[in-house]
Amino acid sequence: MELNKNKLIFWVIWSLILLSFIFLLVTITNKNNTVTKTWGSWNTFKIWTYGYPMENSFQFVDDFKKAYPEHKNKEIIIENFPSYEDYTYTMMAAISSWKWPDIFILNNNEKNSVFSNQILAIDPAIVNPNDFRKRYKWFFSDDLISTFSDDTWTKEYLIGLPVWYETLWVFYNRRYAKNSDLKNLSSLNNIISDLSTKYTDLIPIWIWNWSTVYKSEDIITQFFMLEWWVAWVWNLNNNVLKAWLSSYLLYWDTTWYNWFNSRFQELKNTKKDSIYLFSRWEVLMVVWYPSMIKNIKESWFSKTMLQATPFPHYFSGGWKTLADYNYFTINKDTSDISLAETFMSYLYSDAWATAYLWYFPYQLPALLSLESDKLQQKIDPDYTVILWDFYNEEYEIWSFDKWVKNIYDKNISLLLDSTVVDEAMFARFKETIICKANKILTFANLGVNCD
Numbered sequence: 264m265e266l267n268k269n270k271l272i273f274w275v276i277w278s279l280i281l282l283s284f285i286f287l288l289v290t291i292t293n294k295n296n297t298v299t300k301t302w303g304s305w306n307t308f309k310i311w312t313y314g315y316p317m318e319n320s321f322q323f324v325d326d327f328k329k330a331y332p333e334h335k336n337k338e339i340i341i342e343n344f345p346s347y348e349d350y351t352y353t354m355m356a357a358i359s360s361w362k363w364p365d366i367f368i369l370n371n372n373e374k375n376s377v378f379s380n381q382i383l384a385i386d387p388a389i390v391n392p393n394d395f396r397k398r399y400k401w402f403f404s405d406d407l408i409s410t411f412s413d414d415t416w417t418k419e420y421l422i423g424l425p426v427w428y429e430t431l432w433v434f435y436n437r438r439y440a441k442n443s444d445l446k447n448l449s450s451l452n453n454i455i456s457d458l459s460t461k462y463t464d465l466i467p468i469w470i471w472n473w474s475t476v477y478k479s480e481d482i483i484t485q486f487f488m489l490e491w492w493v494a495w496v497w498n499l500n501n502n503v504l505k506a507w508l509s510s511y512l513l514y515w516d517t518t519w520y521n522w523f524n525s526r527f528q529e530l531k532n533t534k535k536d537s538i539y540l541f542s543r544w545e546v547l548m549v550v551w552y553p554s555m556i557k558n559i560k561e562s563w564f565s566k567t568m569l570q571a572t573p574f575p576h577y578f579s580g581g582w583k584t585l586a587d588y589n590y591f592t593i594n595k596d597t598s599d600i601s602l603a604e605t606f607m608s609y610l611y612s613d614a615w616a617t618a619y620l621w622y623f624p625y626q627l628p629a630l631l632s633l634e635s636d637k638l639q640q641k642i643d644p645d646y647t648v649i650l651w652d653f654y655n656e657e658y659e660i661w662s663f664d665k666w667v668k669n670i671y672d673k674n675i676s677l678l679l680d681s682t683v684v685d686e687a688m689f690a691r692f693k694e695t696i697i698c699k700a701n702k703i704l705t706f707a708n709l710g711v712n713c714d
Contacts, residue, residue, distance in 0.1 A: 307338045308602055311364035312589070313350035315554070316343040317622050326618065331605050339602075348669055354378060365597040366606060368589040369423060371406050372484075373668040374495075375704050383595040384409070384420040389604050390611050392419040399629055400428070402586060402660045423590035424610045426619050427626035429552040430584050430660060431485050431574035432653045434559065438568050439465075439547045445572045448489075448510070458547060466526065468548040469537035474680050475530040476537050477558065480672040481585060482550050483679060484663050485574055486510060488583040495664035496671070496700075499693045504686035538562050550574060552587060553625040553653055556643050571648050573655040584658040588629070627654070666700040 317323060320341040328335045344350035347370065357363045358381065369376050396404045403425055411418050433445055439462070444454035451468075458467040469475075470482060486507055487493045493503055526545070530536060538555070540546040542562035549555070559569065576582035591610055593603045609615045616630050625642040627650060628634055638651040665671035678692050698713035 306598070307340055308366075308599055309364040310339065310341045310366040310591075310606075311344070311350070311354070312341065312368050313344035313347055314589070315623055315626075317341060317619075319622075323618070327606070327609060330609060334602050334605060337599070337602060347672075351377070351669055363594055363596060365594050365599060365603055366591055367594060368591055370668055371425075371428075371586060371588050371590065371662040372665050374406075374662075374664040375666065375700075377667075377703055381592075381594055381596070382422050383593040383597070383600075383603075384411075384422060385424070385593065385607055386604060387418070387420055389607050390421050390424065392421060395421060398631060399425070400631065400660065402662065403428075403629060406662050407590060423592040424607060425588050425590040425629040426610065426616050427623060427629055428586050428588035428660070429554065429626060430586055430653065430658075431481065431550060432553060432555075432571045433468075433548055433550050433574055434541070434555065434569065434571045435548045436541075436544060436565075436568050437570040438544075442570070442572050445548075445575050447575045448577050451575050465544075466540065466546045468550075469540065469546045470550060474676055475527055475535070476676070477549065477555065478551050479676045479679065481552075481587060483675055484665075485585045488585055488661065488663060489576060492583055493663075494583070494661055496666050496693055496696050499689060501686055501690065504689045507689075508686055553627075553642050553650070554623075556625050556646065556648070560643060560645065566645050567647075569646050569648060571652045573653050573658065576658065582658060583661045584655070586660045586662055625650075666696055667703060670699050671696055 320343075324339045324341065327339070328337075342364070344353065354363070354367065355377070358378075363381070367378070367381075369378060369382075392404075392408050395408065407421050407423055407425070408419055409422055411420065433451075435445065439458060440454055443450070445451050455467040458465065470479075476482065487499065487503065489507075489510065493499065526540065530539065537546055537549050538558050539562060541549045542559065542564040544565075553571075574584065576584075591607070593600075593607065597603045613630060613632055616628065616633060620626060620628055620633070620637065624640055628637045638654055639649055642648050642650060674692060674695070678688060695713050698708070698711060701707040702709055702711075702713070
């Protein structure tokens with residue numbers, strides 16, 4: 264009996280040991296699987312962009328791997344976000360969750376981005392700043408070359424690389440206007456007056472009631488830049504705002520005010536914008552970047568009647584033209600610095616830039632070497648408009664620092680929809696932008712109500 268009892272205790276002890284061993288083995292296996300999954304996510308090289316989806320991005324990745332076979336086994340994924348707002352919020356969440364991209368893009372009109380601290384400077388051995396100055400349009404150097412110095416030496420480096428840029432254009436219906444009508448703001452005003460007299464049931468140009476103006480935030484910014492070389496939010500003083508308001512009101516023709524307002528309400532109710540009326544030949548001119556061609560084509564505008572010209576200034580040349588572009592940057596926390604730098608080398612080559620721009624025929628090339636061929640290309644195969652139609656060598660191209668792009672873009676169009684527009688309203692808008700920017704970028708005055 265005692266022997267049987269001892270045997271029972273013996274088997275119970277061994278059973279417990281065996282169960283403990285199995286539990287330990289399962290725990291280790293699960294832990295290894297977790298590590299493997301975590302490493303797997305880190306082993307994926309991610310490139311994040313927004314605004315312009317690259318069709319067949321997998322083909323681009325294949326071409327890159329063929330050019331650099333040492334990276335052929337690396338998983339490379341390109342993600343494109345539909346809007347800057349979506350992109351910004353997702354980037355914030357990704358950084359806080361350790362799921363950031365290896366390469367990401369920033370916009371030139373936000374000089375102190377909330378993601379600036381994530382940027383890794385490009386090694387001058389990869390992209391030499393002096394060489395960059397020679398190969399790219401001059402305004403890129405002003406925007407993207409930074410300097411680091413101490414008591415003994417100074418070093419230049421690039422914060423990112425561009426491939427393309429855009430400037431504002433006027434798309435117009437050639438049945439009612441011609442290029443000579445749009446050479447400067449004075450001639451534009453004359454043609455608006457003539458058209459409103461001849462065609463009382465049509466609207467010459469749509470740049471009012473800004474919630475129905477496609478991407479209105481940069482149109483009004485261009486008007487700002489026509490005044491005293493304004494280049495950032497801080498420059499929006501009372502003198503600039505008074506001059507801008509005077510220019511703006513020139514384009515509000517009271518002879519068709521009521522007609523315009525009735526169409527405005529219609530667009531708001533149907534959630535349409537100015538391109539809808541332009542394609543129906545009820546609006547004769549619209550303003551935005553060359554990429555608007557996608558929306559114009561989708562709305563079935565006539566293939567033979569579309570033409571375009573650079574956004575006019577007060578005189579033929581010598582004025583600031585707003586540039587818009589995104590540039591690629593290396594994340595300082597990238598999981599593969601070798602691949603990131605190789606990508607930048609590829610980006611820096613004429614061949615890669617040419618391949619990239621093939622996907623976006625409506626964008627102007629950043630590289631000087633590509634201008635002569637690229638400017639003669641159609642922005643869409645179904646239209647006769649070419650990039651040269653939007654190019655004016657007399658204009659100086661600049662960026663405009665919005666401080667916080669999301670806040671600036673969202674609030675400026677809402678402000679312009681107000682029934683009363685005066686410089687005091689814009690002064691308050693400026694102070695709001697500065698207040699919110701200081702909170703976000705420097706953590707200053709956190710308890711202040713900026714609104």
